[in-house]
Amino acid sequence: MATTTVALSKPQRGGRWSPWLFALPALIVYVGFLVYPALSSLWFSLTDWDGLSATYNFVGLDNYLKMPSDPVVVTAVKNNLIWTVVTIAVPTVIGLLLAIALNGKVHGKPILRLIFYTPAVLPLVSIASIWGWLYNPQYGAINSFLRLIGLDGLATAWLGQDSTALWAVMVPAIWLRTGFPMLLYLAALQSIPNELYEAATVDGASKWQQFWNVTMPSLRPAHYIVLALSLIDSFKVFDMIYAMTYGGPGTSTQVMGTWMYFNVFQYYQAGYGTAIAVVITLVAIAVGIPYVRSQTKEAS
């Protein structure tokens, strides 16, 4: 087998610094817009700054220590966990099923792909408004439909009661988040060599056995990407909750992201709010590290 050898020239004078010079513009942006604000937030989380005054006091870990006794933080963490499990599991499963269906011989495949992916590119505020109207207890399409088919008893104030509000917000979240795993799975499915299925067929494997023993193992990298990104995305949820319920009724749909916002921007408790932001970031990093490591391994 022929090999090609590339002759590398000796580094030019001053070439030692060249990589740094090339990286410098990006590094300045990265440090200025990411590292510096992150370190500032970390610092403010150790103070009692109100977010408006010119002065503040250092309070050590007080902001972190008071979190467990804040009943809204307890509610928010619980809501985050429910949100994370549901909005990862359901869109992932539906996305996988849609991808499998669209990978087969289906008429109008491009149109169907477009339809399923469109919610993912719609502005979140529009989605929140549309679903807010659908959920309107008196005139909304959901309750009107339930009444039309005789299920009056199920018609309820979906966003107006603690017991249903969070679940009601999850429905549009699932609707808009299904397109992303579907696309990833579809791309992964198309990259599975057909020979594997032919060999499995020759060996007498049923369709179900082919799915479990050929398709699913081949989708492992895709599973990893979908799960890691969805997990990070789920834990920092903010927009849907803010736009649809504003954390209410009461504080029943508060999540860590919205509670951070309320404290920093509405309650003039920037120190406490940034402490919540730091906790969210640490959790997101903890979740993201295995993903980044796996990507780095693959790259090397």
Place this chain on the structure above:
Amino acid sequence: MSNFTRRGFLGLTSAAALGAGLSACTGGGTSTGGGATQAASNNLRLFTYEGEALLALLKEQVKKFDAQNGTTTTVDSLPGSGAAVYPDKLRTELLGGKGPDVWRIWGGQIGSPFAKAKQALDLSPYYSKYGWDSKINTTAIGGMTFDGVKSGVPFVSLGIGAWYNKSLFAKAGVSAPPKTYAELEALNDKLVAVGVTPCGLGGKYGWDIMRLFEYLLEHTAGPELHDKLLTGAESWDRPEVVEAFTLFKKWQDKKWVPEGALGLDPADIEPGYVQGKVAYTITGPWTEAAAILAAKKSPSGFGTFELPTDKSPARHSGFVEGYMINAKSGNADKAAALIDFLVQPATQKALQISASTVKGAEPDPKALPLSAEWAQKYGGNPFYTIQDQAFPKKQADQYFSVQSDLLQGSVKPDGAAKKMQEIVSAWAKS
């Protein structure tokens, strides 16, 4: 014994250095920097939250001021967000050192943080210079005075009352607005009997449906006690408050407010009285332009009344809005001149202010007949501070939470009164 790796050691020493650095900062008084006073110039910037139509009027008037004073004033607006987002944007601008010279803001606990953080200038010298004390409603000035410092110039003093659809009242066989609380309840029953939801209010954000509760509290507690409750001078754990919460629940249970009101957006439900979906709502004179005229309906099909409290003096809920000057503005004198221009009666009329605090700028009955009628009938009545401005935002949200729990049945009226006392006393002590 623990073994340290090189990386672990470096991590530990870095943490120790960080810790030492942080401990060195103890003792308080650390400064954010905040930015220096801006340079003087002829350029002014005004930040406000007017919608498109009224913003055009404001820009027109500001242009007149610029022509007279040789200034160039930029007007920026963040309409539609209400008090939920606008103060955040303003605060971010101020902290970034590029804050506006003049900004519009609500009074009470919404404007208060800007004054207390000394981001807003003490306007006492300008009150003397321009004689605002004698030109502007004294009660309204009180709404822009914080810790004894006049930090704002109020130009709008808005009263909250009932705005109703005459044809829906007629459908229920009612020809005149109620004069007593009992008549109001009877009206609600008649409306429900003909299939009309009486009062259109929404609970998303909390502040809209709160207008009903604060009215009920004024009805059960009366003016003196109500005011004391708002400052924490009297305990909320008392029969008058329990009765108000009981009535609040009654309004929901008897379907006098829309089904699922807690989850409704005020922007969707409030204009319902114009669309014929509800008989009335509890709102202020801005609704005439924003809901009735915007829907191209004739004001003659609608009416207003002060919610009957059965107490003396008769009061309604109200709040003020005004202008503040940036404490770091290099153009404070010109900014004050701009405010003085904006609060002239002629300018106020040109701006179509429906509830001006300025003497001689009463609403034009031809342009805004209902607002003029409201001002004439009830404008002189005293008002109590609307409750989302009476409390800081955090306490107001806790208050809305109690109301939400009560309407969902997870807390009883006496429990709600106790909970409110805990919230208010914790705030009063802080």
